[in-house]
Amino acid sequence: MFIAAQGPMKATVDDFWLMIWQQRPKAVVMVTNVIEDRKQKCEQYWPDDTSTELRYGDITVSMVSAEEWAEYVVRVLNIEKNGEKRRVRQYHYTAWPDHGVPDSMSPFISFYKKIKTETYRIDGALLVHCSAGVGRTGTFIAMSNLLEQAEMHQQVDFFECVKKMRANRPSMVQTVEQYVFLHCVINEFLATAKYPCAPSDIKTRLANHGEANNTYANMATAEIDEEFFRIGRYVSDHGLDVDEGRKPENSNKNRSMTVLPPSAPPATDKKEKSLRPVISSGNGYINAVMVNAYRKKNQFIATQLPLVNTMTDFWQMIEEYRVSVIVQLDPCKSRNVYVLQKTNWSREDETSNAETLSFLEMLEKHQQKTGNHNICVTSL
Template sequence: MITNIIERGKVKCEQYWPQNLTTESSYDDITVYYVSYEEWADYVVRVFEVTKNGEKRRVRQYHYTAWPDHGVPDTMSPFIAFYKKIKTETYRIDRPLLVHCSTGVGRTGIFIAMSNLLDQAHFHQHIDFYKCVTLMKECRPHIIQTEEEYIFLHHAVNEVLRTSIDFCTPIELDRQLESLTPPDNTEYLSMNGEVVEEYEVISYVELCELLVQSVTKTDKEL
């Protein structure tokens, strides 16, 4: 879950779990019990027990709470930590994750694309941002809505690949810090420019496909 219940005074998502650990909530023939609650700086992990017609299931919810009202996060570290938390705890589960925000695009698209691309890197030692996002847009238009989101996706994936070590000793940390070089702003700006051009191509292709669908629909009506 990558949205808050209320943002900028507007309800973005209905709360589908109990208000606190001592209560339960019912939705028609579905009852939700609170099992546990774990709060971090930028996200919350909740565990529910869901009952329907006597059948019980455990549901673990990862709720990111630090996404800004507009745009994308200023820093990637909290979102990457959220992503790694989920992947670490679910990699043995042979079932798909359900990802949602408020509209099902934008934030949701970034998380799904990020997961897909990092799996590509792990299993194939190769990633293709353009192909990944284009295929996702064929299934759900506007899944990545803006250039800003597309750039954030690039930098987030790059950051995860560059920082593969999560924990290290003080000595290892000193060695890693010594090996770091100051960021090259020129290279950063150049990368952003290339990413923007790539996203413009994706947006153009998506627009053309929507126009073709519109014309086809009109022809059928005639």
Template structure:
């Protein structure tokens, strides 16, 4: 609250918490849930009573932000980290536990050597705050005593602050997130362990290989089971007016929720005709929310919709992992002398650069006298059955990164025949390896599958 921000910062100064954990957004459902108590950028200072607050850095991830704040009082300076979870929905609880678990692990990893308590807050300071604190307490209990007592944990918390873990939905989510954390604790691995695990995976006579195979199979089956339990509503894609817009009726996006539902994950581009349905979904990258669009290769009757989507979502690079079928219209022009027109869009091929396995096509896309360049990156002779070599994959990712930087790091559209086998995680997981030494491969696959059946 605006009237208590000075007191809030005075409490932080006096109590010296190891970090601040924020589990709400400033604005939710068009209502202010929390007063912003930090500067917007590194060039601004804010004063609360006799405490001055400035921001040293802000590190954005897909579901949270980590800010390093400098606070100063009477000439003494201190640093405080703020971990801000931004993906909690306006109503209810998160659909997926993985982002919340990653958020928790980030905090624990970076603060376990620092003395002091965590300062946790949401809006009222009971529901989400209580859920996070209970999660932390129960995970420590599981590690120390090999058992968890949800009832006793929440009861003790409520004895100190009423309404901690405020709703039944939050209490159920607490059970789910603890179960998910404990069941998948063995899945993360260091990058240096992956090669050994994969090398032994195919050696049938090796004892470790059997164990590794079992581990990989168990992990993969758990992903399928988890996503199956989600029960996605895909009825919109099955409607008669939409069925001919899908290459496969087994790979459909979630139905578009009402406009008031902020948890929307489907794409609804405004197109010149039809009802706006397109077989495509947004997928988070490791560092950026909704970085990827996963979709099928466009059909003849969805070409205009496809390019409208590319325009509306400011896609700068299209990654194509399957060739177009021989009897279908090729959505990039086949040569630079024959522009293609789809509705209001005119597509011109500018240049083509090819190697044995990779092709980069520069296009100029024009609509209503407004033009911009888009790159199409194609993997040549790529087989779903055969593993692509590490060298080829890295070359492809380097080309993708180069084009991304050249075009301003806008969204990436990843296409394949059905839109599901498109390996979105290639680029995403490489970023993980570069930035973090713990590798949690299951997270990207699960998040992608949740978005598309």
């Protein structure tokens, strides 16, 4: 059971909390950001931190915790009215783009699974809202209903599902894009439903994989192989726009023309990519993408080993994106680099000739040991 609502406005936020108090929903699902495309889509109806309390009519709201993930936030809120205290859990999806629909279904599926796992034993309706309470709200509710239908009847009826929802609230699943996204997200969920496994099962899977490879000539019969090949088949159906990397001025900056980053969206296109290209301040192109970590958005930059002609772009990227750690996974020749630092040469005082000659002699010895290679001299 669901309650579909619009996002609260300044004039309705007190009523919003009163509805939560009266209806006792098992959780609140928020599928919008407070600000999108520089426009306010919803009034923020919770405090920013655990040290602040907000009052809405007769109801006081305080923050217990906020758990941030790459694409969503889970907040636990305390609400109090006339001395009675209750706890409300809010699931806030933050990765829906300003325009259109997400280009990747996996984060939305993970969001749904998180809610399902943590609320299925709790009584009450699920309160779902976006801004107007029809487009994204309808998409989330339809997804939940269709997945339940698939589990119970081994079939899904998109048309009938949306038609029934619109009989209760107009414009549920508001656009064709959202209707197509609904098909895609159900398809991916059902296609990958069997693959998550508990950590304790990994050893068994590996053992079965080895037995299958010993028993059958075709490696694809093993569970892990089948899963891996399914990833390739599935992802290949979702083409990325990589035209930027194929341009004549950029093609010599790629180690392989089969591994290219997605093109950056035009300035007028606010749609967020699941793989966001890294843009340098040079000509704007570098073969690298931002990748989400499990808990944090854009935690990693995945890139190729720099070429001679992309070395400057590589270090410019390190500086501009404030990278603190570089992990190199390619083998390379190791060599020692000697750093000789003269610490007692101040700007004001002249160093003695003997000290200078001694330092130069030490430098010459190190140069001879390394095959008389070049010397780099630096100073402030």
